[in-house]
Amino acid sequence: MTNMHSPLHHIEVPASVAAAGVVMREDKYRGHLNLRGNPQDEAFTSAVAKTLGVALPTTPNSSAENGTTRVYWLCPNEWLLLVAEGTQGQVEADLRAALADQHIAITDLSSGQTLVNLSGANIDELMLKSAVYDCHPSNFPVSKVVQTTFAKTGAVIYKCADGSFDLVIRRSFSDYFFLWVADASEEYGLQVV
Amino acid sequence: MLHIYCPYCEEMREEEEFSYSGEAHIARPTDPESLTDAQWGDYVFFRTNPRGLHHEMWNHAAGCRRYFNATRNTQTYEIHETYKMGEQPTVTGGKP
Numbered sequence: 001m002t003n004m005h006s007p008l009h010h011i012e013v014p015a016s017v018a019a020a021g022v023v024m025r026e027d028k029y030r031g032h033l034n035l036r037g038n039p040q041d042e043a044f045t046s047a048v049a050k051t052l053g054v055a056l057p058t059t060p061n062s063s064a065e066n067g068t069t070r071v072y073w074l075c076p077n078e079w080l081l082l083v084a085e086g087t088q089g090q091v092e093a094d095l096r097a098a099l100a101d102q103h104i105a106i107t108d109l110s111s112g113q114t115l116v117n118l119s120g121a122n123i124d125e126l127m128l129k130s131a132v133y134d135c136h137p138s139n140f141p142v143s144k145v146v147q148t149t150f151a152k153t154g155a156v157i158y159k160c161a162d163g164s165f166d167l168v169i170r171r172s173f174s175d176y177f178f179l180w181v182a183d184a185s186e187e188y189g190l191q192v193v
Numbered sequence: 194m195l196h197i198y199c200p201y202c203e204e205m206r207e208e209e210e211f212s213y214s215g216e217a218h219i220a221r222p223t224d225p226e227s228l229t230d231a232q233w234g235d236y237v238f239f240r241t242n243p244r245g246l247h248h249e250m251w252n253h254a255a256g257c258r259r260y261f262n263a264t265r266n267t268q269t270y271e272i273h274e275t276y277k278m279g280e281q282p283t284v285t286g287g288k289p
Contacts, residue, residue, distance in 0.1 A: 060203045075257035076201055132207040147202075147256045149209055154255050 004029065007114040007174035011192070021122030021188025024181060027115040031088025032168070033081040034074075035095070037104040047098040052081070052091070063145045063158060072145045072156060072168075080156065080168065082115065112171050118181070119164030122188035127165060130184055131157065135165070151180040195270065197251065200277045201259045214250040216240045217262045244268055246286040251275070 006028040037044045039058050049055040054066035057073045064071045068084040069091075083091050088110050095106055118126065127135035133148040134140070135157065145158050153176060156168040169177050182190055195208040222228055222236055241247070247267050252260050264273045264284045273284040 060201065075259055078257075132209045148206070149255045 007169075007171040008116070008178060011175075011178045019189060020120060020191035022118065022120040022126050022181070022185035023191045023193060024178075025117045025119075025193045027117055027166070029085040030110070030115050031081075031083035031085065031091065032109040032113055032115075033083065033088055033092055033095075034107040034109050035079045035081055035104070036077055036106075037099070037102065038077060041102070044099065044102055044104065047102075048095065051094050051098045061145055063143050065143070070158075072158065074145075074147060074156070080109075082168075113168055114171060114174060116167045116169060116177070117160070117164055118167065119160075119162070120188070120191075122185070123164060126181070126185055126188070127157075130180065131155070133157065135159075137163075151177070151184075153177060195272065197263070197272060198275050199253045199256060199259075200261050200275050201257045202253065206253070206256060210253060210255040212252045212254045214252050214260060217248045217250045246273070246284065248282050 006026055008026045008028075035048070035056075037048070039045060039056065045056055052066065052069055052071065054064045054069060054071060056079055057064045057071060058076075060073060060076075062073050070082040072080040072082070074080055081091065088108055092106050092108055099106075120126075124136065130151050131148055133146050140146070140159050142159050142161050142163075145156060147154070147156050149155065150157065150167060150169070153173040154170065158166040158168075160166055167177075195211075196205050197208060197211055198205050219236070222232075225233065228236070245266060245268060246264060248262060248264050250260055251263050252258070259278075261275055261277055262280070262282065263275045264282050265271070266273065274282065276282060
């Protein structure tokens with residue numbers, strides 16, 4: 001694992017700003033698994049719930065959490081599983097064993113995308129000018145998940161309990177994403193941790 | 194910008210997330226072998242281009258990536274309804 005590089009490993013970290021309004025932190029090497037199956041099938045939902053320890057969310061734009069495992073609703077028959085670093089292979093194997101003869105799909109996306117946390121006093125302003133979706137607290141409660149665009153690039157946006165945002169972005173757009181965030185947060189001050 | 198209701202995400206989203214996918218409710222011929230060239234050409238290439246109500250497909254490309262149908266007025270751009278694949282429109286302007 002010594003040769004692993006996270007998608008944002010190369011960015012030049014700006015000098016630490018005393019009163020940074022935006023703080024960016026890459027949640028490196030999280031396991032990303034895409035799961036597809038029929039939510040009307042009781043055998044499917046119960047097997048997944050038993051394996052993950054958390055039931056699949058079936059309400060649009062919702063999520064579920066159990067310790068380090070987080071499940072995002074993506075569409076009526078598709079979910080994104082965010083699991084702890086290095087465990088995605090085991091989770092995938094467990095799911096395949098539990099769903100052995102069912103019509104499902106599991107895809108490991110861990111190396112194709114990354115999780116970035118954006119927080120800080122000015123985070124709502126940053127989201128306002130970056131995303132076409134209305135990220136105001138009145139429209140974006142905690143644990144809501146929205147697949148939308150962030151500065152023209154696709155992103156899965158999640159609202160954390162502390163008011164910060166977790167964004168799943170594609171690896172190939174991570175450089176563009178950082179340059180946008182650096183530019184958009186210039187007036188507030190950006191800190192990368 | 195249009196504000197479009199996605200019947201799968203169950204909320205209004207910005208037009209930027211969607212892509213247009215042409216006329217809806219085009220039935221695939223059940224017996225393609227028996228079609229004349231004119232009939233096959235009509236199925237593959239020719240689309241209605243109405244002035245007024247139009248039933249069309251949209252794809253929520255940056256969201257749930259599902260196709261759905263919309264009834265839109267091509268003159269005013271007003272979207273009267275959106276509905277899931279397999280469902281029938283309720284706004285038809287008196288036509289079936």
